[in-house]
Amino acid sequence: MKLHVFSQSPNSRKALFVNACLDLGVEAEQVDLASGDQKSAKFLALNPNGRVPVLELDDGSTLWESNAIVNRLCAEVDTALWPKSNQRYDIMRWQFWESCHWTPACSPFIAHHFFGNQDVDLGAAASQIEPFARVLDDHLSGRDWLSGSAMTTADISVAAILCYREACQYPLQAYDNIDRWMDRIETLDTWQRINPVPEPA
Structure with a gap:
């Protein structure tokens, strides 16, 4: 297997x-988005959407969409990250929520602070993120993890976009449960290796 990634992308991370x-030792090949590698015929043959990450399987087939990829990688071993039980449906619920609601709500702050998009209305963006932050914060009240008693791919999927929470100034200061949960994740050595402190462009 091979991962095609852009290491600064939260989805790749x-x-x-x-x-x-x-x-797992899966080889990771960098896709240079700044150079337009994602638009090349070679890459579009892997993912016609022109997005990273992509998991290239040993039989030549490919899997795209980051949450599907993390679950597929977990299927290589027996791991609590992707339990062999009906808990998987609860995990997928949070993964769908992340891709449909959470990441889109966070994205305007990345557009403004990382890419210099001055057209972003930060007040409107704050209003957009607030209801979803409340959903996440309320769910984490009295819980260490999103699903069950240990970290799962639900936590990985939802937390990924928060690797930029300080650099992009997400308005999450009032959400103590999110802070507590992220503090737990950010102490993990693996998280720190994959998510070095970012520098705005």
């Missing part, structure tokens, strides 16, 4: 984290 956390 999900896959890189699982690969490192489980010591």
